[in-house]
Amino acid sequence: EIVLTQSPATLSLSPGERATLSCRASQSVSSYLAWYQQKPGQAPRLLIYDASNRATGIPARFSGSGSGTDFTLTISSLEPEDFAVYYCQQRSNWPPEVTFGPGTKVDIK
Amino acid sequence: QVQLVQSGAEVKKPGASVKVSCKASGYTFTSYGISWVRQAPGQGLEWMGWISAYNGNTNYAQKLQGRVTMTTDTSTSTAYMELRSLRSDDTAVYYCARDSGNIAAADTIDYWGQGTLVTVSS
Numbered sequence: 001e002i003v004l005t006q007s008p009a010t011l012s013l014s015p016g017e018r019a020t021l022s023c024r025a026s027q028s029v030s031s032y033l034a035w036y037q038q039k040p041g042q043a044p045r046l047l048i049y050d051a052s053n054r055a056t057g058i059p060a061r062f063s064g065s066g067s068g069t070d071f072t073l074t075i076s077s078l079e080p081e082d083f084a085v086y087y088c089q090q091r092s093n094w095p096p097e098v099t100f101g102p103g104t105k106v107d108i109k
Numbered sequence: 110q111v112q113l114v115q116s117g118a119e120v121k122k123p124g125a126s127v128k129v130s131c132k133a134s135g136y137t138f139t140s141y142g143i144s145w146v147r148q149a150p151g152q153g154l155e156w157m158g159w160i161s162a163y164n165g166n167t168n169y170a171q172k173l174q175g176r177v178t179m180t181t182d183t184s185t186s187t188a189y190m191e192l193r194s195l196r197s198d199d200t201a202v203y204y205c206a207r208d209s210g211n212i213a214a215a216d217t218i219d220y221w222g223q224g225t226l227v228t229v230s231s
Binding site for chain 1: 144146153154155156159168170171204206210213214215216217218219220221222223224
């Protein structure tokens with residue numbers, strides 16, 4: 001099973017600051033990496049797919065980069081609604097599986 | 110607009126089974142798959158498996174093999190997830206989600222249902 005590690009576990013920032021979240025895979029996942037945002041009591045929301053593609057309706061302040069084993073989600077300037085938990089997720093064709101990282105909580109400093 | 114509406118909360122005793130439904134609308138059901146993801150209280154996301162609404166192919170998470178079955182009813186655009194031999198650590202919110210993989214394996218998970226809380230308690 002491919003294991004995803006996210007760092008840091010918690011990121012304390014102020015509105016307007018830049019957020020940089022990291023996701024590392026235990027083996028190469030090519031570009032099959034997605035990022036989700038989850039707020040309390042809500043279902044996750046897709047932000048980025050295939051490492052760097054923004055999902056429909058996602059603001060340009062969210063960007064993704066990386067390939068292979070190291071990936072980054074960047075929020076260029078935090079808005080109040082961006083404080084949430086962020087998960088990375090990989091998919092593989094063999095074995096056919098999906099795994100999620102443990103999450104990074106972005107909270108207000 | 111794409112919508113996935115799940116069945117209501119369930120309370121089950123250990124050893125019982127639960128079946129959660131997920132009715133899709135706003136897109137061509139058979140052009141996508143459905144992934145199921147669960148989240149225990151205060152914990153992260155755990156992928157349970159995937160089913161193609163096109164050909165019925167399934168892939169299940171190894172830890173749930175033998176206890177989980179995913180099916181679809183294309184006549185009603187509804188997906189189902191049944192989990193058997195329930196234990197207390199199966200207590201979680203269960204989500205269905207649209208998956209762009211519709212032939213052999215899961216792909217990009219984009220739209221999510223509202224979640225169904227399943228509580229396992231004696």
